[in-house]
Amino acid sequence: MAAPAPRTDTAPALERDDLNPNVLRAQYAVRGPLVDRAQALEAQGRKIVYCNIGNPQALGQKPITFLRQLLALLEHPALLDEPDAARRFPADVLARARDVLRRHPPGTGAYSQSAGLAFVREAVAKFVERRDGIPADPRRVILTDGASRGIQMVLLALLRSSATGYLCPVPQYPLYSATIALIGGRRVDYALDERRGWQLTEPELERAVAAARREGTEPAAIVVINPGNPTGAVLSPETIAMVVRFAARHRLAILADEVYQENVYAPGKRFVSFARTLHDLSEERVPLFSFHSVSKGYLGECGHRGGYLEHRNVPDDVAQELVKLQSISLCSGLPGQLAVHAMVAPPKPGDESHATWAAEREAILGALREKAEILGRAMRGIPGLHCDTPEGAMYAFVRIELPDTPGVADAERDTAYCLALLEETGVCVVPGSGFGQEPGTLHFRTTFLPPKEQIEDFARRLGEFHRRYVAALGRAGA
Numbered sequence: 231m232a233a234p235a236p237r238t239d240t241a242p243a244l245e246r247d248d249l250n251p252n253v254l255r256a257q258y259a260v261r262g263p264l265v266d267r268a269q270a271l272e273a274q275g276r277k278i279v280y281c282n283i284g285n286p287q288a289l290g291q292k293p294i295t296f297l298r299q300l301l302a303l304l305e306h307p308a309l310l311d312e313p314d315a316a317r318r319f320p321a322d323v324l325a326r327a328r329d330v331l332r333r334h335p336p337g338t339g340a341y342s343q344s345a346g347l348a349f350v351r352e353a354v355a356k357f358v359e360r361r362d363g364i365p366a367d368p369r370r371v372i373l374t375d376g377a378s379r380g381i382q383m384v385l386l387a388l389l390r391s392s393a394t395g396y397l398c399p400v401p402q403y404p405l406y407s408a409t410i411a412l413i414g415g416r417r418v419d420y421a422l423d424e425r426r427g428w429q430l431t432e433p434e435l436e437r438a439v440a441a442a443r444r445e446g447t448e449p450a451a452i453v454v455i456n457p458g459n460p461t462g463a464v465l466s467p468e469t470i471a472m473v474v475r476f477a478a479r480h481r482l483a484i485l486a487d488e489v490y491q492e493n494v495y496a497p498g499k500r501f502v503s504f505a506r507t508l509h510d511l512s513e514e515r516v517p518l519f520s521f522h523s524v525s526k527g528y529l530g531e532c533g534h535r536g537g538y539l540e541h542r543n544v545p546d547d548v549a550q551e552l553v554k555l556q557s558i559s560l561c562s563g564l565p566g567q568l569a570v571h572a573m574v575a576p577p578k579p580g581d582e583s584h585a586t587w588a589a590e591r592e593a594i595l596g597a598l599r600e601k602a603e604i605l606g607r608a609m610r611g612i613p614g615l616h617c618d619t620p621e622g623a624m625y626a627f628v629r630i631e632l633p634d635t636p637g638v639a640d641a642e643r644d645t646a647y648c649l650a651l652l653e654e655t656g657v658c659v660v661p662g663s664g665f666g667q668e669p670g671t672l673h674f675r676t677t678f679l680p681p682k683e684q685i686e687d688f689a690r691r692l693g694e695f696h697r698r699y700v701a702a703l704g705r706a707g708a
């Protein structure tokens with residue numbers, strides 16, 4: 231290999247090639263070149279509909295009043311002493327804010343313990359107990375800046391060497407591929423079965439783990455996203471139990487990404503947690519890390535960066551190392567921690583704010599259910615596009631049929647399609663190659679977060695666009 235050219239005195243002291251090669255390798259598709267182009271078009275005055283990212287409030291979803299009133303009081307406690315406080319805020323919100331400030335007198339401007347405020351971790355444990363009907367231990371909860379930071383922390387903690395492998399679904403949410411690249415681990419892909427509603431199958435998991443071991447990879451963990459991003463699929467209880475048994479057989483930890491647990495729409499489907507399944511199977515060997523977030527569900531509070539991880543079957547000295555990792559960044563953001571508190575301990579029936587909270591929650595989840603159906607129906611009506619109605623989450627992963635263009639890579643083909651779609655319709659979606667897809671297939675991921683009328687309009691324009699695009703490719707190939 232040729233030696234790098236010597237630096238001249240005028241060259242910048244830091245060039246791209248000086249960076250950590252893992253940083254250069256990491257890719258994050260949902261904010262990639264398509265979004266750059268969308269922003270450039272927007273700067274020229276084009277109206278862009280951002281369907282590339284699950285960011286509900288950026289697409290018009292209103293915050294839940296209870297959460298924002300509570301945070302307003304906690305950020306500015308002087309409001310509590312204003313003469314008209316009782317008129318401006320519901321009694322339960324005022325009482326909650328006073329209670330929080332009694333438990334953490336310095337308020338949002340002070341660090342908390344590294345693992346997060348003790349009373350919030352207790353509320354998380356009670357939430358898990360209510361949700362699953364199983365015991366939960368607040369000492370096994372860490373509050374994190376969104377689910378992302380918890381996931382990154384666990385992936386990092388499990389990395390024993392550059393041969394450490396993590397089983398990840400294909401398609402997957404790129405936080406996983408990017409973080410594994412950043413920390414210098416290995417991704418071990420297992421394919422979700424598109425023909426069977428993107429379910430996860432045991433033979434495929436066995437194939438993936440055997441292939442990894444053959445090439446010297448040492449699998450440490452399996453990542454499962456349920457409900458799925460980008461697939462929108464909801465896993466059956468049997469599949470979850472199968473994954474737990476598989477993990478036990480191969481001595482793997484489970485990272486259960488359950489940030490979309492409130493987002494289940496398909497009739498007859500329900501969210502079943504890995505924690506509950508572990509409990510039902512009396513499984514005490516498999517380490518489980520479950521993640522949840524205020525960013526999704528009905529809150530959509532992505533900007534507040536609140537989340538938590540709950541672990542089970544993890545020895546105390548390992549748990550302490552996780553807290554140490556968290557302590558290196560001191561603690562997660564306090565407004566995010568308090569948003570988690572509002573998520574896991576919402577108003578109770580009888581509280582003054584309960585009716586509004588319940589109505590807002592139902593309106594948001596009901597609208598998402600309706601929009602999932604509208605999108606699924608519309609996609610099925612477009613010849614050359616394939617997609618079932620999403621069962622959950624906030625996305626559809628749509629398969630695109632295009633005429634063959636020999637010699638052109640899949641990633642180039644789906645990116646070209648999405649760019650052309652953006653230029654023609656102003657809708658920004660993400661190419662399937664950013665999530666991984668079966669070779670020879672092409673997809674894009676879209677959210678169904680925009681208002682209903684925009685989704686209907688998008689589907690109509692997408693149909694026309696697809697016909698024109700296919701015809702143009704046909705002419706080019708003729």
Ligand SMILES: Cc1ncc(COP(=O)(O)O)c(C=O)c1O
Pocket residue numbers: 284375376377378379403405455459487489522523524525532535536537
């Ligand atoms: C599957 C999945 N996991 C984790 C996250 C990260 O969420 P947070 O905002 O809590 O970091 C997302 C965000 O879109 C996601 O889709």
